[in-house]
Amino acid sequence: MRFVSANFLALFFLCTCSCVLYVWSRLEDRLGRHKRGLHGPGALFAYGKSVDLSARTFRALLAVPVAQKSHQSNKTDSHNSSNTGANKKKHLAHAAKTTSNKLDTFRLTEIIEDGIFWSHKLEDHLPVGFSEEHARTWRHRARGNLVVSLEPGCGRVSNQLATFSDGSKACVRYGINADQIQGETLSYYLANLLGITNIPPSILSRLNIDGEQWGSVRRRVDSLQWSAGAIVSLTEWVANLTGVVTPAPLRQESKGLHPLLAELENRTVSELLELIQWTDLIIFDYLTANFDRLVSNLFSLQWDARVMERDTSNLLRTPSGDLVFIDNEAGLVHGYRVLDMWERYHSTVLSSVCLFRKGTAKRITELHRSRDTRMRLLHLYQDREPLATELGFLSDEHARTLQNRIDRLHQHIQNCRDKYSQL
Ligand SMILES: Nc1ncnc2c1ncn2[C@@H]1O[C@H](COP(=O)(O)OP(=O)(O)O)[C@@H](O)[C@H]1O
Ligand SMILES: *[C@@H]1O[C@H](CO)[C@@H](O)[C@H](O)[C@H]1NC(C)=O
Ligand SMILES: *[C@@H]1O[C@H](CO)[C@@H](O)[C@H](O)[C@H]1NC(C)=O
Numbered sequence: 001m002r003f004v005s006a007n008f009l010a011l012f013f014l015c016t017c018s019c020v021l022y023v024w025s026r027l028e029d030r031l032g033r034h035k036r037g038l039h040g041p042g043a044l045f046a047y048g049k050s051v052d053l054s055a056r057t058f059r060a061l062l063a064v065p066v067a068q069k070s071h072q073s074n075k076t077d078s079h080n081s082s083n084t085g086a087n088k089k090k091h092l093a094h095a096a097k098t099t100s101n102k103l104d105t106f107r108l109t110e111i112i113e114d115g116i117f118w119s120h121k122l123e124d125h126l127p128v129g130f131s132e133e134h135a136r137t138w139r140h141r142a143r144g145n146l147v148v149s150l151e152p153g154c155g156r157v158s159n160q161l162a163t164f165s166d167g168s169k170a171c172v173r174y175g176i177n178a179d180q181i182q183g184e185t186l187s188y189y190l191a192n193l194l195g196i197t198n199i200p201p202s203i204l205s206r207l208n209i210d211g212e213q214w215g216s217v218r219r220r221v222d223s224l225q226w227s228a229g230a231i232v233s234l235t236e237w238v239a240n241l242t243g244v245v246t247p248a249p250l251r252q253e254s255k256g257l258h259p260l261l262a263e264l265e266n267r268t269v270s271e272l273l274e275l276i277q278w279t280d281l282i283i284f285d286y287l288t289a290n291f292d293r294l295v296s297n298l299f300s301l302q303w304d305a306r307v308m309e310r311d312t313s314n315l316l317r318t319p320s321g322d323l324v325f326i327d328n329e330a331g332l333v334h335g336y337r338v339l340d341m342w343e344r345y346h347s348t349v350l351s352s353v354c355l356f357r358k359g360t361a362k363r364i365t366e367l368h369r370s371r372d373t374r375m376r377l378l379h380l381y382q383d384r385e386p387l388a389t390e391l392g393f394l395s396d397e398h399a400r401t402l403q404n405r406i407d408r409l410h411q412h413i414q415n416c417r418d419k420y421s422q423l
């Protein structure tokens with residue numbers, strides 16, 4: 001098997017070399033033009049039309065039958081794909097263990113489907129994340145339990161780690177103004193609408209220190225100088241999270257994450273599963289204009305050349321490999337207010353991705369066609385959150401911004417389809 005892939009790589013290398021000489025001048029020309037047209041600091045994500053020719057070579061090579069294919073698919077298929085919420089953790093731990101083995105890498109044709117989508121076969125291994133069923137149970141518990149302590153452990157002092165009477169924990173966010181709590185909450189419901197399950201469930205709560213739920217921490221609430229009666233958000237606390245570094249294809253020096261990326265083939269299944277989640281993250285942060293993750297890193301590159309080597313802010317990983325998108329308070333409200341400053345970075349990051357999860361792309365198309373993102377988000381929010389009316393919702397202007405971003409994202413997906421589908 002190693003022997004075959006070594007041959008394969010060697011052949012690929014030879015063909016690439018011969019092609020390189022032939023296309024070099026045109027390639028350079030196009031790349032140069034593409035780079036100049038890019039926004040953002042430096043030559044970010046300078047992938048472009050120039051990939052077309054080498055791409056064809058690469059696809060041709062893929063057509064060469066590879067001996068281990070059936071064996072490989074047999075092996076990966078044997079991972080039980082009945083990944084429902086209940087057995088998800090176990091399933092994923094199992095998948096991660098068995099697939100960290102180099103033999104379990106996928107061929108490019110098994111990774112990508114219909115031009116620009118992650119394959120079903122690969123998605124079958126994707127963790128379910130925080131399912132709606134899990135969220136419903138959690139919301140019910142969080143609303144019914146008393147808060148018995150508030151302590152540091154969730155970042156800034158305006159976030160506190162709350163422990164409930166049943167021993168479970170949540171991160172409480174207290175906002176200086178409504179923007180932050182709205183951003184946090186509405187971003188969560190937008191993720192729900194898109195079928196993105198990487199955000200832990202969240203509820204709103206009124207800090208009623210005379211009531212039962214907050215009564216036993218009233219002194220602590222006082223000392224934090226949180227105003228009684230304010231609306232705070234509580235987000236499920238998740239154990240054993242660790243930091244996440246931006247993967248190579250999404251770094252500024254790379255050519256982006258697109259269907260012709262030869263490196264994909266060399267990745268382990270768990271690396272690919274993480275990349276899938278990153279493609280959802282980029283869509284999500286683009287829609288919500290949340291600059292407080294990848295985009296702020298990109299911005300910091302101006303004075304901190306090594307920022308990409310450090311953990312990405314507000315992104316964590318569970319031991320089994322699920323990405324957890326935390327701290328979404330910059331999304332939708334604050335992010336939209338400061339769009340003028342950040343938009344070019346948002347566009348740059350989005351333009352670096354031409355690979356999508358089918359389910360996410362499908363929902364974007366639906367929201368684009370029905371043009372009712374505002375209504376759907378509002379209904380979901382009001383349906384799940386009793387304090388929805390009190391916290392308030394997006395302004396009409398911000399609702400229009402959201403729909404515009406859905407439309408632009410839809411267009412971007414179409415452009416990727418045009419560019420890569422017939423190759
Ligand atoms: N839901 C959560 N589960 C577990 N740990 C969390 C959670 N939310 C936040 N944390 C911890 O708190 C840190 C800061 O969280 P964040 O929400 O980004 O706060 P800040 O507002 O200070 O940026 C995270 O890096 C993580 O260690
Ligand atoms: C899958 O593997 C089993 C043995 O583990 C073998 O009997 C079967 O023929 C294989 N199927 C394919 C399609 O290769
Ligand atoms: C799939 O997983 C379920 C639950 O973990 C188990 O009951 C079932 O036997 C598994 N099926 C296969 C084919 O491994």
Ligand SMILES: *[C@@H]1O[C@H](CO)[C@@H](O)[C@H](O)[C@H]1NC(C)=O
Nearest residue numbers: 089238239240241318319320
């Ligand atoms: C977290 O890590 C600790 C220590 O390794 C372990 O005992 C515990 O079971 C883990 N919890 C979860 C939910 O993974």
Ligand SMILES: *[C@@H]1O[C@H](CO)[C@@H](O)[C@H](O)[C@H]1NC(C)=O
Nearest residue numbers: 009261262263264265266267
């Ligand atoms: C594939 O993996 C090998 C071993 O890790 C590495 O040396 C090689 O550069 C990789 N190839 C690609 C195209 O990423």
Ligand SMILES: [Mg+2]
Nearest residue numbers: 155313314327
């Ligand atoms: Mg943060």
